[in-house]
Amino acid sequence: MKLLILLSLLLLPLNCYAVIATTTPITISPLATDQTNLGGNSLAQVATNPSGNAVAVWQNTALGGNILRNTVRTIVAATYSSITGIWSTSLTIGVGYDPQVAIDSSGNAIAIWVNGPQSNLSWAIQSAYFTAATGTWSAVVNIPTVRPLQNKALYTPHIVMTAAGNAMVVWSDGFNDQIYGSNFLAGGPFVWTTPTQISVTSGVFPQISLATTTEVATVVWQTTLQTAAKIEIQSSFILIAP
Numbered sequence: 001m002k003l004l005i006l007l008s009l010l011l012l013p014l015n016c017y018a019v020i021a022t023t024t025p026i027t028i029s030p031l032a033t034d035q036t037n038l039g040g041n042s043l044a045q046v047a048t049n050p051s052g053n054a055v056a057v058w059q060n061t062a063l064g065g066n067i068l069r070n071t072v073r074t075i076v077a078a079t080y081s082s083i084t085g086i087w088s089t090s091l092t093i094g095v096g097y098d099p100q101v102a103i104d105s106s107g108n109a110i111a112i113w114v115n116g117p118q119s120n121l122s123w124a125i126q127s128a129y130f131t132a133a134t135g136t137w138s139a140v141v142n143i144p145t146v147r148p149l150q151n152k153a154l155y156t157p158h159i160v161m162t163a164a165g166n167a168m169v170v171w172s173d174g175f176n177d178q179i180y181g182s183n184f185l186a187g188g189p190f191v192w193t194t195p196t197q198i199s200v201t202s203g204v205f206p207q208i209s210l211a212t213t214t215e216v217a218t219v220v221w222q223t224t225l226q227t228a229a230k231i232e233i234q235s236s237f238i239l240i241a242p
Contacts, residue, residue: 028078028087029058041076047103047161052082055109055130057099060092073097075113077137079130093128093137102161107132110167110184112143112159123154125171129190143169143182143192160210160217166241168217170198170206179203179221183240198236199223215241 029041044058055077062072075094080087096115103109109130116123125145129138145154157171165186173180179199182192198206203221210217220235 026087028056028090029060029076030090043097043099045099045101047101047109049103049105049107051105051107053103053107053132054080054082055101055103055111056080056087057093057101057111057113059097059099059113075099075111075128077101077111077128077130079107079109079135088135091137094126094140096126098155098157100157100159102159102167104161104165104186105163106165108165108186110159110161111137112157112169114154114157116153125154125157125169127169127190127192138190141190141192144195146173146175146180146195146197156205158206158208160208160240162210162215162240163213164215164241166215168208168210168238168240170208170219172204172206172221177202177204177224179206179219181208181219181238185241198238199234201234203234210240215239 041058041060044056046054046056048054057075057077060074060076074092075096076090077093078087078090094113096113099111099113101109101111110127112125112127115126125143127141127143153174155172157169159167159169161167167184168181170179170181178197180195181198182195184192198219199221202224204224206219206221208217208219217238217240219238220233223232223234
């Protein structure tokens with residue numbers, strides 16, 4: 001019997017004994033301004049390219065005064081070099097929440113987030129561009145929305161970036177519950193195209209995915225309740241760089 005058990009173990013695939021290799025965790029965020037249960041660093045996102053370079057973004061929440069109305073949320077970023085094996089010092093790149101990030105084959109990256117409601121009760125999807133060659137972030141750039149001043153929330157933005165550096169952002173517009181998208185084309189100034197409505201009947205909670213070898217993105221989203229009182233999942237394919 002013992003011989004049969006030994007033979008059975010020897011015949012098992014080698015990957016049955018594979019162990020996930022990990023490194024010792026390190027902290028890449030600074031000490032949060034407020035370490036209460038409602039403050040601190042959260043909602044981290046990371047993007048990595050085939051060379052192993054990475055960019056991480058997260059939200060830092062500091063509280064003061066009325067915690068429901070005076071919450072300051074900043075967007076913080078850090079970059080990792082596969083050559084040095086070191087994370088950069090983190091840097092505040094904007095004000096807002098719900099950050100997302102994407103990276104191209106050269107290590108350039110774009111971070112996006114939601115900023116709002118602002119003093120005039122408007123909302124914005126904002127962005128910043130990281131240039132790998134200089135290791136610097138751009139000034140904040142607003143992504144155009146349907147109306148200059150949004151009186152309803154913009155939410156759940158997502159971004160993809162092709163190997164060549166072209167990018168697309170999708171989000172849900174709370175004014176009419178539709179999905180919109182905007183493109184950035186590499187090689188020119190850091191500006192975004194006029195938004196295009198992607199959904200037809202309605203749309204919330206979009207997601208976007210991209211095969212790095214193509215310029216075609218797949219977008220999926222959830223519809224809101226229609227006359228038939230049903231919710232559907234819909235999709236569309238979009239050419240990022242026409």
